[in-house]
Amino acid sequence: MKASRFFIGTLKEAPADAEIVSHKLMMRAGMIRRVAGGIYNYLPIGLRSIRKVEAIVREEMNRAGAVELLMPAVQPAELWEESGRWEKYGPELLRLKDRNDRDFVVGPTHEEVVTDIARREIKSYRQLPVNFYQIQTKFRDEIRPRFGVMRGREFIMKDAYSFDKDRAGLEVSYQKMFDAYVRIFTRLGLEFRAVIADNGSIGGSGSHEFHVIADTGEDAIAYCPTSDYAANVEKADAVALGNGRAAPAEALAKASTPGMAKCEAVAEHLNIPLERTVKSVVLATDGEAGVQVWLLMLRGDHELNEIKASKIPGLGEFRFATEAEIVEWFGTRPGYLGPIGTKKPVKLVADRTVADMSDFVVGANDADFHMTGVNWGRDLPEPEVYDIRNIVAGDPSPDGKGEIALCRGIEVGHVFQLGTKYSEAMSATFLGENGKPQPMEMGCYGIGVTRILGAAIEQNFDDRGIIWPEAIAPFEVVLCPMGYDRSDAVRAAADKLYEALLAAGVDVIFDDRGERPGVMFADWELIGVPHRLVIGDRGLKEGKIEYQGRRDAEAQLLDADTAAEFVTGKVRAAKVV
Structure with a gap:
């Protein structure tokens, strides 16, 4: 393919609405153009x-x-x-x-x-x-x-x-x-x-x-x-953390926690690890019998996984409870909620890790207070237990073969x-x-x-543009002749090299547009062609052609007579069949 017969629509700047790298570079490389929100023309390079x-x-x-x-x-x-x-x-x-x-x-x-x-x-x-x-x-x-x-x-x-x-x-x-x-x-x-x-x-x-x-x-x-x-x-x-539930070691008590609606603040005030606190997430479901309120309990440093919660029988169509519903069922505003002493019955679900905890801290259903020394069986009935949290880095891998990253x-x-x-x-x-x-x-x-x-x-870019995996680059090789329209030697060498690459089955673009070297190099680096060959009078006097891979920091000189064979080998070696 000769560039003079192809369409190249590179831009110096990306449109203002292009937010991420791929969007910016696809616009600048002339791959796509916007027609309407989320709808694009795919220009020849992109296609x-x-x-x-x-x-x-x-x-x-x-x-x-x-x-x-x-x-x-x-x-x-x-x-x-x-x-x-x-x-x-x-x-x-x-x-x-x-x-x-x-x-x-x-x-x-x-x-x-x-x-x-x-x-x-x-x-x-x-x-x-x-x-x-x-x-x-x-x-x-x-x-x-x-x-x-x-x-x-x-x-x-x-x-x-x-x-x-x-x-x-x-x-x-x-x-x-x-x-x-x-x-x-x-x-x-x-x-x-x-x-x-x-x-x-x-x-x-x-x-x-x-x-x-x-x-x-x-x-x-x-x-x-x-x-x-x-x-x-x-x-x-997310597997249960810890070595199983220990026997109760503390008495149930009500502790003052003024203005401390977050587990982090409660832990600091009580001088205990955050891992000993339990947060309450209140969900609701709507049915023919009216509203059913659910209390989901997670360790203070964990977050609810809504997808997992939706898999619990009865919670397929859940929503988060309104503040009015929370007050009606718990008697207080969010931040001090817990399973002990609710005003109305709730369905209690504990995460696997919480189900194995003892002597933990929960809201007291009383503003500015929390309950300490809470234990299953003694202070609370055994809950329904499900995996309802997001896994985090450092958790044991579910297959038992290491830690999660x-x-x-x-x-x-x-x-x-x-x-x-x-x-x-x-x-x-x-x-x-x-x-x-x-x-x-x-x-x-x-x-x-x-x-x-x-x-x-x-996954593949730098400050000059796209770095395509070779299998999906719009072209495998670009030929950049210096002064193609002015030098007989350059024209003859470039034409010969082009024909040799075509005969070898290489997908090559021949830049015969007559552009200055800087413009040519910038365009093809932006577009991301994996291999570049530069043919110039100076190199040809010594029988050399310049080669540079898109990922290479420096160019290298090749013998003009073997350049086609060298690049063809590079292209073939990169293909996974």
């Missing part, structure tokens, strides 16, 4: 990287036995009503009407459509297993689109859906997809982790997220450096074991070996194709 991501994804999906199809972006509402997600999905679902006043959605995902395909086309167990996938545009009406392609409304996604005759088959399909994802992200040249995750609005049972590790990531990941354990903080098991990640892929959630709701059945209809066991597997570009940049 080249997208196509390279798609090619790797497609190769590995085919290798894993998945079969490509294409489903419509616009979907009839009836399918979403069948699955129950027409109402449940929320305002991110873009709803519209056609000229006949029929309801449609612009698909954020395709579980409903693919399940409809399966129930129409799959009749017998002999047709299973099957895994359909597509690479297609999705739309989710984010309340506040931001961060460029990282939190856009319209995006390109690879989504796959497996159908099996039983749970064992689903687990095999799931593992195939998990392994394919590991190969995909390895080939893309990204540092990533597969983490245990929550299923969210998709539903189903087990799931893993694939995260690109980056300091700017939105998601917190808990992992064990000495084992393979990794989980999203929302999902990570935390890092930040950007989610770029997610695999789910859906089970029969959609097949039962939509009557997607097949005739089993016993001749009876059975619901299909489903899995779904997504990769954010356009999001990968942003995640890769967040």
Whole structure:
């Protein structure tokens, strides 16, 4: 490709609304341009990287036995009503009407459509297993689109859906997809982790997220450096701390704690470790019988994990109690709440760590007072016990193989074991070996194709611009001839080198625009091309061509006759197949 025949739209400055590194650099490198909030044009430079991501994804999906199809972006509402997600999905679902006043959605995902395909086309167990996938545009009406392609409304996604005759088959399909994802992200040249995750609005049972590790990531990941354990903080098991509950050693007493509504202040005032205090979080659920108030108890230095709390039976639709409800049930304002002497009965839930504590401190349900020397069994009935806290760095790893560390990640892929959630709701059945209809066991597997570009940049950049993993760079090599339009020697050497690289199958861009060296170098460093060859009269007099890798601190001189072979070797060595 010659630059004079290509479109290069680099900018010296990023637009004011570009907030994070990837957004700024994608705009400056001429990869994207904003059309509306969270909606972008992908210019030629950006599209080249997208196509390279798609090619790797497609190769590995085919290798894993998945079969490509294409489903419509616009979907009839009836399918979403069948699955129950027409109402449940929320305002991110873009709803519209056609000229006949029929309801449609612009698909954020395709579980409903693919399940409809399966129930129409799959009749017998002999047709299973099957895994359909597509690479297609999705739309989710984010309340506040931001961060460029990282939190856009319209995006390109690879989504796959497996159908099996039983749970064992689903687990095999799931593992195939998990392994394919590991190969995909390895080939893309990204540092990533597969983490245990929550299923969210998709539903189903087990799931893993694939995260690109980056300091700017939105998601917190808990992992064990000495084992393979990794989980999203929302999902990570927080084991009970300590060596089990000790026998009571203190009498129950009421202590004055004037103006001390926080556990930290109470601990300092009472001259005890913060770990001996217990905080009270008050939730409420609304039902036919009225409001039910729940008191969740956590150690003073721990934080409530709302996702885990929502998994407790009866708390699936919880909300935080209002101050009026707190006063009605506890008799005092927040900051001094506790399980002893409530005005009205509450449902008591203790975190695993709190359930093992003794002689701890809680609010006294009396402003400016706390109870000390509190013990289960003696002063309080045994609670319901659940893991309801966020795991923290230094906690024991749930697999027993070390301690937890935390890092930040950007989610770029997610695999789910859906089970029969959609097949039962939509009557997607097949005739089993016993001749009876059975619901299909489903899995779904997504990769954010356009999001990968942003995640890769967040992980790979410097003050000059993008540093692409070679597999998804828009070009592998750039040729920068000095004075191409003025020097016969430079023109002849550059043309020869260009033809040699093309013949070797190298994806090369030849900058024949006649720009000054500083402009050329700045453009290609900003765009992030991994390998640069500079051809100039001075070097050619000594039979040399200058080479510099995008990650290299210094350039090196190559023999002009072997430069093409040298760079071709570099390109091939970087590819993971």
